[in-house]
Amino acid sequence: xxxxxxxxxxxxxxxxxxxxxxxxxxxxxxxxxxxxxxxxxxxxxxxxxxxxxxxxxxxxxxxxxxxxxxxxxxxxxxxxxxxxxxxxxxxxxxxxxxxxxxxxxxxxxxxxxxxxxxxxxxxxxxxxxxxxxxxxxxxxxxxxxxxxxxxxxxxxxxxxxxxxxxxxxxxxxxxxxxxxxxxxxxxxxxxxxxxxxxxxxxxxxxxxxxxxxxxxxxxxxxxxxxxxxxxxxxxxxxxxxxxxxxxxxxxxxxxxxxxxxxxxxxxxxxxxxxxxxxxxxxxxxxxxxxxxxxxxxxxxxxxxxxxxxxxxxxxxxxxxxxxxxxxxxxxxxxxxxxxxxxxxxxxxxxxxxxxxxxxxxxxxxxxxxxxxxxxxxxxxxxxxxxxxxxxxxxxxxxxxxxxxxxxxxxxxxxxxxxxxxxxxxxxxxx
Ligand code: ADP
Ligand code: ASP
Ligand code: MG
Numbered sequence: 001x002x003x004x005x006x007x008x009x010x011x012x013x014x015x016x017x018x019x020x021x022x023x024x025x026x027x028x029x030x031x032x033x034x035x036x037x038x039x040x041x042x043x044x045x046x047x048x049x050x051x052x053x054x055x056x057x058x059x060x061x062x063x064x065x066x067x068x069x070x071x072x073x074x075x076x077x078x079x080x081x082x083x084x085x086x087x088x089x090x091x092x093x094x095x096x097x098x099x100x101x102x103x104x105x106x107x108x109x110x111x112x113x114x115x116x117x118x119x120x121x122x123x124x125x126x127x128x129x130x131x132x133x134x135x136x137x138x139x140x141x142x143x144x145x146x147x148x149x150x151x152x153x154x155x156x157x158x159x160x161x162x163x164x165x166x167x168x169x170x171x172x173x174x175x176x177x178x179x180x181x182x183x184x185x186x187x188x189x190x191x192x193x194x195x196x197x198x199x200x201x202x203x204x205x206x207x208x209x210x211x212x213x214x215x216x217x218x219x220x221x222x223x224x225x226x227x228x229x230x231x232x233x234x235x236x237x238x239x240x241x242x243x244x245x246x247x248x249x250x251x252x253x254x255x256x257x258x259x260x261x262x263x264x265x266x267x268x269x270x271x272x273x274x275x276x277x278x279x280x281x282x283x284x285x286x287x288x289x290x291x292x293x294x295x296x297x298x299x300x301x302x303x304x305x306x307x308x309x310x311x312x313x314x315x316x317x318x319x320x321x322x323x324x325x326x327x328x329x330x331x332x333x334x335x336x337x338x339x340x341x342x343x344x345x346x347x348x349x350x351x352x353x354x355x356x357x358x359x360x361x362x363x364x365x366x367x368x369x370x371x372x373x374x375x376x377x378x379x380x381x382x383x384x385x386x387x388x389x390x391x392x393x394x395x396x397x398x399x400x401x402x403x404x405x406x407x408x409x410x411x412x413x414x415x416x417x418x419x420x421x422x423x424x425x426x427x428x429x430x
Contacts, residue, residue, distance in 0.1 A: 011427030042073025063108030262361030279344025295336025
């Protein structure tokens with residue numbers, strides 16, 4: 001008998017029908033002789049709707065209270081799912097993150113898991129129950145407060161529980177058949193990837209492929225937990241994310257090693273905004289002061305560019321990107337530091353998109369960057385910022401050209417499939 005951790009995303013439990021469909025699949029897994037621990041997200045777009053509601057009563061909602069509000073979404077789905085499973089004749093119990101032993105630091109809205117003590121979960125499955133755990137939430141032992149792990153955080157809950165319970169597999173069920181070479185909502189000719197390394201998946205995830213959250217992949221790599229991403233709607237085999245291609249996969253391919261693709265895929269992200277600090281004195285310490293103010297506000301930044309300063313003024317502009325959700329907080333923090341930093345003005349632009357090309361093969365292929373920029377220029381896409389890692393190139397463009405740009409790059413790198421269109425089974429893409 002094995003222990004399986006299954007995570008169901010919001011689109012898989014969007015309504016009563018969805019919950020009943022998922023309950024059936026869980027009961028089948030249990031009946032086939034496994035212990036089953038389920039991590040569940042809030043129904044449909046509940047989390048977005050709760051955030052909208054919070055913003056209607058407060059422009060910058062207090063972090064602690066926002067966590068109290070948002071964790072209610074997963075409480076609803078976990079209880080309903082447990083009821084649906086019980087009505088199929090299988091015992092089930094639901095648990096909040098804190099009851100399940102998900103211990104985090106005390107940073108509200110993007111807490112990190114620091115420990116998992118799943119005693120109650122293990123006891124529950126040992127008694128024959130299916131244990132249902134609310135995703136995306138934990139508790140800080142320092143403050144005794146409830147925390148959330150950041151958007152998409154249920155993926156991380158699932159992997160963290162799989163590691164702590166020494167599970168045989170961690171399955172992430174979603175509304176597409178696996179990880180594709182691009183978002184199937186944008187590229188109909190995207191191809192499903194059978195296996196992808198943790199390294200490439202990490203880059204795709206941190207570049208905006210929200211099918212898996214980057215912290216979840218980080219966690220899985222650290223504890224070497226293979227993840228199987230698949231659809232809760234079709235039941236088809238999905239994408240394995242692991243260190244090495246799994247043995248049964250290589251056997252299917254006649255004992256051949258599955259080659260790592262040159263390019264794994266194209267990711268895009270419209271969740272970031274760009275802040276430009278205009279007229280910064282070009283002298284040592286200025287950049288440090290700007291980014292200290294931002295980090296003191298607990299905001300993570302992504303790309304940075306600094307212009308060459310105009311010789312006549314000795315002033316320069318510094319631009320950086322950050323999650324849109326942190327935009328108002330960043331502007332507030334910089335305004336507070338205005339006299340110390342002595343800049344002229346701030347510009348805030350939330351009509352940007354980031355497009356990234358990811359693949360370990362680019363390390364050894366010098367033409368990739370040129371081909372990427374060529375494809376963008378042929379599509380008439382102007383580049384505003386550029387950043388690279390060993391296995392990724394990212395650019396920032398206007399938001400309104402992002403879909404065309406992604407499709408152009410996908411085609412240029414020969415990633416288009418010639419057969420089946422990628423299927424999206426549910427969700428609103430929000
Ligand atoms: P869930 O509610 O199950 O957590 P998410 O909406 O978080 O689902 O993630 C699934 C979505 O991720 C898909 O519907 C798809 O639009 C999007 N996505 C973005 N990039 C990719 C990709 N490369 N492969 C598959 N899905 C992707
Ligand atoms: N419900 C949370 C969100 O939408 C967590 C998750 O779904 O993973 O971000
Ligand atoms: Mg998700």
